[in-house]
Amino acid sequence: MGTVQRSDEVLEALRAHAKRITAPKRAVIEVLVHAHDHLTADEVTKQVQALRPDVSPSTVYRILEELDDLDLVVHSHTGHGAAVYHLAGASHSHVTCEGCHTTFEVPSEIYDRLARELLATQGFELNRHHVALSGLCEHCRGSHS
Ligand SMILES: [Zn+2]
Ligand SMILES: [Zn+2]
Ligand SMILES: [Zn+2]
Structure with missing residues (x-):
């Protein structure tokens, strides 16, 4: 946090x-x-x-x-x-698990490189916290393999 x-x-x-x-x-x-x-x-x-x-x-x-x-x-x-x-003070980004629907907080700096590249190559400015990226959490990946 x-x-x-x-x-x-x-x-x-x-x-x-x-x-x-x-x-x-x-x-x-x-x-x-x-x-x-x-x-x-x-x-x-x-x-x-x-x-x-x-x-x-x-x-x-x-x-x-x-x-x-x-x-x-x-x-x-x-x-x-x-x-x-x-x-707004609790600034962070989010990833959400498609398996258990848990939302996890991740440091916004994780997207630094992506944000830099999008800006440099597409002229696109990334909003890091408006929409969460989705995937599978560690726990759900384990139970699927
Ligand atoms: Zn999960
Ligand atoms: Zn949050
Ligand atoms: Zn919105």
Whole structure:
């Protein structure tokens, strides 16, 4: 994991962008700060509602989008399911296993050479964390051989 952001840092960044800090927003940030896993928007909603049952899923979705637009939160597509969210401070890339559907964090530097070559040969700038690469994890490779 990279640096884990604290909720007051995220709230401070929101204030710097002149964004209103609402109770549902606080709850979403609280959930993301304490998440040990990659959460889909539905999972974020479930955990937010455990704190504040009055918050609707559409409110959570809107807040995630706002935080995403401000680069305070990033999302990643890790296979066929819904995108997962985490705080932008925890910067890393993802690989996802097609066997057990586990998402693993890998250091973004792993893609340095690929990123350099894509830029030099195709003029293409790689986004290292938006979409996960897929394959088979060590465990699943073992059980298939
Ligand atoms: Zn696996
Ligand atoms: Zn991640
Ligand atoms: Zn996306």
